[in-house]
Amino acid sequence: MTNSDAVTGRTRLRRLRLLGGTPLVRISAVILVLFVLAAAFGPWLAPQDPTFGDLDNTLVGPSAAHWLGTDQGGHDTFSALIEGTRTSLVGPLAVVLSSTAAGIAVGLFSAWCGGWVDAAVSRVLDILFAFPSLLLAILAVALFGKGITAPVLAMAVAYMPYTARLVRGLTVQEKTRPYIAAYQVQGHSPVFTAVQRLLPNIGPTVLAQSTVNFGYALLDLAALSFLGLGVQPPTPDWGAMINQAQAAILQGQPLSAIAPATAVVVVVVAFNVVGEHLGDRLAGRES
Amino acid sequence: MALLDITSLRVELPGTARPVLDGVSLTVAAGEVVALVGESGSGKSVTARAALGLFPPRARITGDVRVDGTSLVGGSAADLSAVRSGKASMIFQDPRAGINPVRRIGDFLTESLRLSEGWSKGRAEARAAELLTAVGMPDPPRHLRQYPHELSGGMLQRVMIAGALAAEPALLLCDEPTTALDVTTQAEILAVLGRLQRERGLGMLLITHDIDLAAATSDRIYVMYAGRIVETATAAELFAAPRHPYTRGLLESTPTLDGPLVRLTPVPGVPLGLLESTPGCAFMPRCRHATAGLCDQGPPPLETYGTGAATAACWRAHEPLHTQEAER
């Protein structure tokens, strides 16, 4: 490791202790960090090229050469798992970032304006709630073809109402607090007050929800890839791996499916645990 | 035999520094009205619930609670059920919280009659209508069909009283029955309770923080602080000559309409929490007569003073009043 890596490692450890929480929360946080590292440095960490199909060694169990065995095409499961981390995590990240940004904008705007604007926006959000994110993603694929760009955008639209409703509710509460009135009396513009002063107060709660949403987005995108509609081969992706390994399951060698499945579950549980912990800590702080 | 007989009841909860109830003894005779006065946190509600065998979860209990001879400490389920569905009933403080909001009033009143006693629906509803009339509700058949949110707080409390009387108890426990109501309604409810108590010869234990209310309605008064009884007396004796500094403090801090206008002196400090304890008298930190070397030696026992049956738990209670007055 380089010097800067060691330094970032120490800072992360210190931040972990500040996060607090049960051992479960700390383990989850560590797991997430490990996966982020795998996403960042995947291609360098993977022992082999997962797109290379070694047809002499198909459906092999765990061995020295292949830590998690191979699938029916002779691809190394372990390498595919590592390299698949990047695609599997980047998609949900894009969904959460864009839906959170859009949700904050919509929620703030709606609550700040109040009146009929607020009512109209609330009705629109109600309608959007009727569209499940996976369904919108599938519709996007039907319109624009397979891949993850269109589905990511569609899912961002589907997730946005949840953040928007949360932000709207919080803003409506915060708006009545005296410190907001104080800023307005001092002549600050509403935009300044909203963004610079109100947002930091509701930010942590939104962050907690977005962390949990990351898990849901990951599940949806993996499902999409499982259906063959998302990430296309040869790009490694956990959902796609599970799909491709279905034949392996029927032939009694399920490891190439179980490994990515476990990765999905572990990462989602970790996000849920950390997200709920953040939520609990904030609730405790406010009470 | 007393209707309600609590003997040296001690209730301890895990993780606390002092017991919730520390050796409480209390009796209520048939037809007698007894008040239990104290601030919030004094343990008065726990005492009332003990009379029905309703103890806090995970509590360690020593001592005895007997209702009409049946012991509720370590009693069998049958004993508890017998007491709760026939001998004693409780009226709770907030009727909106105490009556299930998604079921009708009729359901509330007839539930125990139908399910525990096996009465038919018709018979139970007839009895419920009788009870509603007894507590002064104008239109029983209509009220039976209504939901709690359709009634005012005062009317709901009458319903609560009616429900408590359904099982024809001999002992009525009233946990701050008027605290959640406005002043006019308070008077009405107290009138209803008073009338019913006289008509049916009920023994009544009235829990309240309002010492004036206790004096106006009760025969005898127990004053409670930090889980212990600190004074007992008849209403007249308590007002004429309160022995315990806490009782005196309570009396001095309540405003009166008659008499000269005096500045109210609240009792300084805050009540003892469950996570705090004192080695001696629990009231010592707030008492202006506290004397080091005497009051911190241990909890003072309840002892009789004067000629009557009045008792007080204070190391200095035997001193003449005027020496204590001088310490103001």
Place this chain on the structure above:
Amino acid sequence: MSAGPGRVRAIARAALRRIAGMAATLLVTSFLVFSSLYLAPGDPVSFLIRGRSPNPAELVTLRHRYGLEKPFPVRYWNWLDGVLHGDFGQSYLFHQSVAAVIWSRLPSTLLLVGVSTLMIAVVGVGAGVVGALRHGTRTDSTVLLLVTLGAAVPSFVAAILLRSVLGVRLGWFPTIGNGTGTLDRLHHIVLPAIALSVTFMALVTRVTRSAMLDELRREHVEVALSRGLPRRTVVRRHVFRNALGPVVTVSGLLVSGMLVSTAIVETAFGMSGIGSLLVQSVDELDFQVVQAIVLLVVAAFVVVNTLVDLLYPLIDPRVAAAGSAR
């Protein structure tokens, strides 16, 4: 009923308002689904045809509904008119009307969703109740652990686990297809139904447990106990009964999630139903089928949730008093 005709009239008015709202929502969502076609690149009619050759009559209908020559509202109206008469267009893959294709595959999906719903109701609510009543014990911790895991196991993971363990390795259940004959169909549906239920079961358990814990703390529970009623009766009549509200609400929200997840489960188990039809149609560029299924799923969500809203006052009479305020 209490308080006579005035109250009944008020309830009827609130219900009508709610149903009118539902119709409006259905209109808007159908409009959105209709318009989504135009997000696709190029001419909409050619998009719909893509590599096929429909007969002239069919072409006329397509132009009538989607063609750019007509103004937008007219197009929408023509399409909506067709939909309300059960005409969703033609499926080019199956050479049948979309309605016929969907109709033939619907029973299988309904059976799957029905069995899953039963499992979710019994196991999900049951586990929540048990966890709440045994709060603080190891049973409750186990329930919470299962909930955390269940929430993270998507239906495709559950599907492959069930297939490989219970299907292939142990051979207890078939892993592919719908089966024939009632008993065989039920045998085939067990694994898919479990796979479909897992995530939703976890959610229902969590909500039930939380609602029960809230209700256990309420004072009216203590009041009922103080009247001498046995604990079991009090839990049934006052705790569980009051906890139903949040459980029913969340169940309404699950509908569309479950319907969409059938796409995954039916594909994983090689079953023929609406879900696998959706995936097939996307693969085969049969857009009118996709559009119809999206419309049906969204409509089902709106209708089910409106029903939940309308029936909610039966569970919690306080809500009827508040009117249709949403």
